[in-house]
Amino acid sequence: DARVTQTPRHKVTEMGQEVTMRCQPILGHNTVFWYRQTMMQGLELLAYFRNRAPLDDSGMPKDRFSAEMPDATLATLKIQPSEPRDSAVYFCASGFRRDRDAGELFFGEGSRLTVL
Amino acid sequence: QQQVKQSPQSLIVQKGGISIINCAYENTAFDYFPWYQQFPGKGPALLIAIRPDVSEKKEGRFTISFNKSAKQFSLHIMDSQPGDSATYFCAASMSDLFGNEKLTFGTGTRLTIIP
Secondary structure (H helix, E strand, O other): OOOOEEEOOEEEEOOOOOEEEEEEOOOOOOEEEEEEEEOOOEEEEEEEEEOOEEEEOOOOOOOOEEEEEEEOOEEEEEEOOOOHHHOEEEEEEEEOOOHHHOOOOEEOOOEEEEEO | OOOEEEEOOEEEEEOOOOEEEEEEEOOOOOOEEEEEEEOOOOOOEEEEEEOOOOOEEEEOOEEEEEEOOOOEEEEEEOOOOHHHOEEEEEEEEOEOOOOOEOOEEOOOEEEEEEO
């Protein structure tokens, strides 16, 4: 049963601390997306990768957020320093573009972050 | 800039009734329109999707109606069941130069089906 795996599922931290969220995309998928979900803003695209190369991170606050794919089985989203306004659920999703059948993203169960 | 507007924010429908959720988009370059379903504590999952070359797509009890001239599309759930209670997101995307899809989501509709 292929699925996107995210860790940690829950994280509570204090303002100013570094937070790293990890994602294991589905084997064989060549695109990886990071989304942030809040009640006020809904689902916001933070960054995405294709074949491990970053293609768009325009939705991400550059001064404190960074996203990387050290290898095909791992994507990371780092916040340093964290702030209370970063409290949200962060979703990783992966997919594989296949001509006109592109578009389905498979989401992980999310990492719920609370910054005190 | 909100590129995909979704309504209503919440919806209560009686079991067996029809649930209708509407979305409107602004960017005419969008060429793929999926609907995602999200249960509490889970990530969104693809429910059904449509491309602008057709006006309707049906899968079981779920139908997307698409109006290209009005830049609107809607999800209809026939014979709504309590198990359909979830949050529904419409989305839209366009292919960039590299053939990737960047999904822009609506704000979501919390659907509750009552007995």
